Amino acid sequence: MAATSLVIDRRRLLTGAVPAAALLAARPARAAAASLTFEELYGTIGVLGLAFSDKVKALAGQEVAMRGFMAPPLKAEAAFFVLTAIPMALCPFCSSDADWPNDIVVVYLDRKQTFAPPATLIEVTGRLEVGSWTDPESGFVSLIRLTHGRFAVVGRL
Amino acid sequence: MRSRLLALAASVALSGAADAATVMPLDRATILVGSPFDFKVEFEAKVKADEVRITVNGEDYRTALGAGTGFVEVETDKDGKELGSAVLLRGVRIAKPGRYTVEATAGNDRWSVTWEVFGTADAPKARNIIFLLGDGLSVAHRTAARLMAKGMTGGKANGRLAMDDLDRMAFIGTSATDAVATDSANTMSAYMTGHKTAVNALGVYADRTPASLDDPRVETFAEAVRRQTRKSVGLVVTSEIEDATPAAVVAHTRRRADKAEIVEMLFSVKPEVILGGGSAYFLPRAVPGSKRRDDKDFIALFREAGYALATDRDELQAIAGRDRLLGLFHPGNLDYALDRMQLKKGTVGKFPRQPGLVEMTRAALDSLSRNPDGFFLMVEGSCIDKASHPLDWERAVFDTIEFDQAVAVARQFQAAHPDTLVVVTGDHTHGMSVIGTINDDLPGDEMREKVGTYAAAGFPNYEDRDGDGYPDRVDVSRRLALFGTNGPDHYETFRPKLDGPFEPALKTQGGTYVANDKYKDVPGAVLVKGNIPKDEESGVHAVDDVVLQAAGPGAEGFKGYMEESDVYRVLADAFALGATRTVANSPAGQASAGEASAGKASAGKTPSK
Numbered sequence: 075m076a077a078t079s080l081v082i083d084r085r086r087l088l089t090g091a092v093p094a095a096a097l098l099a100a101r102p103a104r105a106a107a108a109s110l111t112f113e114e115l116y117g118t119i120g121v122l123g124l125a126f127s128d129k130v131k132a133l134a135g136q137e138v139a140m141r142g143f144m145a146p147p148l149k150a151e152a153a154f155f156v157l158t159a160i161p162m163a164l165c166p167f168c169s170s171d172a173d174w175p176n177d178i179v180v181v182y183l184d185r186k187q188t189f190a191p192p193a194t195l196i197e198v199t200g201r202l203e204v205g206s207w208t209d210p211e212s213g214f215v216s217l218i219r220l221t222h223g224r225f226a227v228v229g230r231l
Numbered sequence: 232m233r234s235r236l237l238a239l240a241a242s243v244a245l246s247g248a249a250d251a252a253t254v255m256p257l258d259r260a261t262i263l264v265g266s267p268f269d270f271k272v273e274f275e276a277k278v279k280a281d282e283v284r285i286t287v288n289g290e291d292y293r294t295a296l297g298a299g300t301g302f303v304e305v306e307t308d309k310d311g312k313e314l315g316s317a318v319l320l321r322g323v324r325i326a327k328p329g330r331y332t333v334e335a336t337a338g339n340d341r342w343s344v345t346w347e348v349f350g351t352a353d354a355p356k357a358r359n360i361i362f363l364l365g366d367g368l369s370v371a372h373r374t375a376a377r378l379m380a381k382g383m384t385g386g387k388a389n390g391r392l393a394m395d396d397l398d399r400m401a402f403i404g405t406s407a408t409d410a411v412a413t414d415s416a417n418t419m420s421a422y423m424t425g426h427k428t429a430v431n432a433l434g435v436y437a438d439r440t441p442a443s444l445d446d447p448r449v450e451t452f453a454e455a456v457r458r459q460t461r462k463s464v465g466l467v468v469t470s471e472i473e474d475a476t477p478a479a480v481v482a483h484t485r486r487r488a489d490k491a492e493i494v495e496m497l498f499s500v501k502p503e504v505i506l507g508g509g510s511a512y513f514l515p516r517a518v519p520g521s522k523r524r525d526d527k528d529f530i531a532l533f534r535e536a537g538y539a540l541a542t543d544r545d546e547l548q549a550i551a552g553r554d555r556l557l558g559l560f561h562p563g564n565l566d567y568a569l570d571r572m573q574l575k576k577g578t579v580g581k582f583p584r585q586p587g588l589v590e591m592t593r594a595a596l597d598s599l600s601r602n603p604d605g606f607f608l609m610v611e612g613s614c615i616d617k618a619s620h621p622l623d624w625e626r627a628v629f630d631t632i633e634f635d636q637a638v639a640v641a642r643q644f645q646a647a648h649p650d651t652l653v654v655v656t657g658d659h660t661h662g663m664s665v666i667g668t669i670n671d672d673l674p675g676d677e678m679r680e681k682v683g684t685y686a687a688a689g690f691p692n693y694e695d696r697d698g699d700g701y702p703d704r705v706d707v708s709r710r711l712a713l714f715g716t717n718g719p720d721h722y723e724t725f726r727p728k729l730d731g732p733f734e735p736a737l738k739t740q741g742g743t744y745v746a747n748d749k750y751k752d753v754p755g756a757v758l759v760k761g762n763i764p765k766d767e768e769s770g771v772h773a774v775d776d777v778v779l780q781a782a783g784p785g786a787e788g789f790k791g792y793m794e795e796s797d798v799y800r801v802l803a804d805a806f807a808l809g810a811t812r813t814v815a816n817s818p819a820g821q822a823s824a825g826e827a828s829a830g831k832a833s834a835g836k837t838p839s840k
């Protein structure tokens with residue numbers, strides 16, 4: 075994974091590769107946010123369920139930053155999207171054959187942002203929320219979320 | 232036939248206004264005598280109850296079907312728009328075989344259909360049926376599996392697949408009621424109900440109302456087995472157990488994606504053996520990893536119903552032989568055979584002790600064969616299809632070899648229990664072909680120069696030194712050239728995907744799929760432009776016929792060209808499911824009493840032994 079640094083990220087931004095609003099929104103919180111990776115989400119992974127890691131439990135309610143890929147949302151502009159560890163080759167929203175992977179994080183945005191292209195690594199900052207919650211509009215059930223989220227493009231795979 | 236044609240002509244002549252109606256079961260439906268089904272007439276306008284006239288072979292439908300009027304004043308679409316009146320009767324039955332013409336009129340609305348209600352032999356031909364289905368199994372998968380697993384010398388195969396020795400066969404038409412193209416829901420539903428239906432539908436005719444769970448139902452094979460016999464039922468798959476193929480044995484929904492509801496339907500039928508993936512839909516929503524939207528805990532419910540639970544291959548060994556098995560080995564689909572056995576990619580790192588299809592089939596037979604009344608076992612090689620969609624041909628072939636080894640287990644069981652019918656088939660095909668070899672030693676800079684065609688193909692150099700029936704590796708220097716007929720934009724690498732399952736295309740902002748750049752720099756990769764709509768993420772099913780093969784009592788019913796719905800008839804005949812008898816002679820009450828005295832759970836009709 076050719077994850078580039080934030081410096082390069084800013085350069086990409088200046089060349090217009092990323093909506094400026096994305097970075098402006100992301101900048102203020104970044105310093106305070108603890109980083110969390112997909113590998114760190116679960117302490118145990120089993121057929122009968124997953125258990126959140128101690129790190130997730132400790133960070134619940136706090137500002138965190140996570141890197142991953144934006145799953146193709148239903149609409150080009152949406153207030154929430156699904157963050158996955160690897161790019162999605164299928165769209166579970168539209169294909170009855172496909173299904174979400176187990177380790178997904180739902181991101182609620184403060185304001186609508188345009189969709190990141192596929193295979194584009196993004197960094198999301200938001201408040202970590204843990205526990206089952208059903209989205210009233212879509213009925214989508216999530217167990218782990220980033221609320222008040224902002225994201226910025228980090229680089230291409 | 233003539234009357235149906237006349238009726239059709241009449242309705243065509245009348246059309247001009249919105250004056251047609253739809254009768255379900257549809258025209259030319261074949262219905263097992265005595266089996267319950269829902270009857271629905273959808274009028275294309277709002278009509279008055281007293282205008283409706285429906286006859287079955289000339290007799291008023293209320294008398295003929297022994298039910299009420301079932302009149303629905305108006306049905307609406309999802310936006311509340313009126314669609315017209317309807318008549319809907321649940322669970323009617325026809326007691327005598329024969330041709331039945333249904334005529335429905337209301338004002339100018341009229342339609343006529345003819346059904347064939349068929350009976351079966353009075354006595355069963357087979358005690359057991361093992362129905363093995365390779366999802367997406369095409370002729371090329373079989374040819375490639377034989378070449379890869381057995382090898383070839385001088386143009387003759389060095390060995391035979393287990394499925395090569397089944398002695399009866401038929402070509403099977405797989406199309407849906409709404410399209411020549413098809414999916415695993417309506418195809419397996421046709422096998423398991425005797426009724427063809429629409430793409431994405433299971434155990435129902437597709438009606439016009441938006442709800443997916445209210446469509447007119449027909450009886451599934453497991454339900455017929457429960458109604459007419461004391462046999463056990465088993466499901467063994469490598470996909471999620473809620474996936475279309477296993478679901479079609481028990482479920483009724485217009486939408487195969489209703490997986491949480493399908494688990495509930497599975498629970499109501501309670502097959503004695505349930506082995507596969509898909510635990511996420513068994514867990515209450517509060518458990519991380521759950522995909523349910525409610526608090527129902529089906530792990531607990533199945534346990535309370537007397538099931539022994541296994542979550543990996545060791546636990547499966549430990550509960551083998553118990554009366555009721557629930558084995559869930561993955562939250563989603565099990566990994567591909569190639570990943571489970573050799574490459575350890577996909578999610579094998581997280582779930583390292585998944586059993587394979589062969590072990591699961593053995594465990595199922597061990598358990599089911601303890602029922603002296605016999606059993607119906609459905610075994611699905613689920614991931615042949617799942618690998619074929621993303622054009623990952625080596626994984627698809629490896630899963631085909633595994634499927635064939637499960638066929639071998641079924642054949643060994645049949646050798647010891649000759650009263651067993653073994654059926655091996657696919658549900659639909661994929662557009663793939665074997666065209667020769669890819670030979671790294673051929674000269675040329677471009678990979679296409681290394682594709683050996685005609686005499687230049689020679690023979691592939693896979694090896695099976697450990698004798699396990701699988702090639703020791705798939706990335707040999709002279710490998711099969713497997714190509715698909717359709718797909719999205721993607722990079723052709725001319726090589727097996729050793730780093731993990733192939734993901735040919737990724738979705739873009741506009742909803743279209745573009746070639747996945749990840750494979751761009753594989754040496755020799757070339758961009759292949761897609762030939763199907765840009766919103767398709769992978770290769771699609773083919774409309775080509777499926778080859779069905781069978782052996783054992785009743786297998787002589789398979790011949791020539793058959794529709795998938797005709798296959799049901801042979802299965803029903805083998806078990807004499809149309810006979811007036813069976814459960815009445817051996818009441819379920821007695822069975823439960825026997826179980827109770829033997830100290831076993833009595834949540835169904837499993838006999839005491």
Ligand SMILES: [Zn+2]
Pocket residue numbers: 367415616617620772
């Ligand atoms: Zn498929």
